[in-house]
Amino acid sequence: MRKLMYLLFLIPMMVIAQDQSNEQYAVFENALLTPQPDKVQQFEQGLAAHNKKFHATEPYGVRVYYIANGPNVGKYIWAMGPIPWSAIDDRPADKAHDDDWINNVVKYMTADSDQTYWKFNSGLSNFAKDFKVDNLLVDMYDIKRYENERMMKAMEKVAKVMKEKYPDMTYGVYTNELPSTKDGRDLAMVFFFDEMGWMGEDSKFVENYNQVYGEKGWDDFMKEWKEISDGKQSELWKYQPELSGLGADVTASDRQ
Incomplete structure (x- = not known):
C-alpha cells in the first residue's frame, strides 16, 4: 500500500483539518524545490537557515522531505501547514524574509518547480x-x-x-x-x-x-x-530534520 517563479517560491504543502465552527478548513502548501546539481550544499544550508529563522513555529512551520524515487528523485518537498486559507494572508512575507529566501535559497535552485495545495479528508x-x-x-x-x-x-x-x-x-x-x-x-x-x-x-x-x-x-x-x-x-518522501523548521513529532489532534 503505499511552479513569474519568484512568487511561487514566496508562497510555497501536505494537508489538513476542517474547522466546522466557521467552515474554514486547512491546507498544506507543498512546494517542489529543485537545487542546482552543483549547488546542493549551498541550497541545503540556505534552506535550513531560512526555515529555522522564519518557519520554526506553527502555523507557518515547515517540514522538508527528500524525494527518494521516480522522476522527481533528488528534489525536495517544502511543506507548510496545516494552515487555514485565511492565515496565508499573514504568512511571513516581509523584506527580511523575502530577501533571505531569494538570496539564500532561490539563488541555488533551478526553474524546475511546482506547487500544490492539499485538503485533508x-x-x-x-x-x-x-x-x-x-x-x-x-x-x-x-x-x-x-x-x-x-x-x-x-x-x-x-x-x-x-x-x-x-x-x-x-x-x-x-x-x-x-x-x-x-x-x-x-x-x-x-x-x-x-x-x-x-x-x-x-x-x-x-x-x-x-x-x-x-x-x-x-x-x-x-x-x-x-x-x-x-x-x-x-x-517515497524522507523527512529531513536538519532542513526543517518543525520537528518530527506530530500529535493525532493535529490531523483530525
Whole structure:
C-alpha cells in the first residue's frame, strides 16, 4: 500500500483539518524545490537557515522531505501547514524574509518547480495516535473528469476496510485544491511509517477487502476504479530534520 517563479517560491504543502465552527478548513502548501546539481550544499544550508529563522513555529512551520524515487528523485518537498486559507494572508512575507529566501535559497535552485495545495479528508483518514514523521509513501491518483463523486464513494469503501482491518496504521487521504487535468495529481493517499522494512510487508489488503465486501468485492472495486481513474504515481518522501523548521513529532489532534 503505499511552479513569474519568484512568487511561487514566496508562497510555497501536505494537508489538513476542517474547522466546522466557521467552515474554514486547512491546507498544506507543498512546494517542489529543485537545487542546482552543483549547488546542493549551498541550497541545503540556505534552506535550513531560512526555515529555522522564519518557519520554526506553527502555523507557518515547515517540514522538508527528500524525494527518494521516480522522476522527481533528488528534489525536495517544502511543506507548510496545516494552515487555514485565511492565515496565508499573514504568512511571513516581509523584506527580511523575502530577501533571505531569494538570496539564500532561490539563488541555488533551478526553474524546475511546482506547487500544490492539499485538503485533508478526515473521514477517510486515520490518525488515531501520536507519531513521528520519518518516511512517507505518497500514492497520487489521476481521477478522470467528472468522476470526483464516484471517487469519494469508492474511497469510503477503502476507508471502511482500513479502519476495520488496520486500525493502528497511520495514513491520510488528501484532495488537490487546485488540480490540473494534465498532471495526474487529484487524490493522494499518504502512509506514515518508521522503518523501510514496512514496504516489504504483505498487507493482505485484497484478502481483507473481500472479508468486508464479499468474495468478489475486490474484483468489483477494481472494475469501478478503472472507470474512475487514469493511473497512479508513488513517491517515497524522507523527512529531513536538519532542513526543517518543525520537528518530527506530530500529535493525532493535529490531523483530525
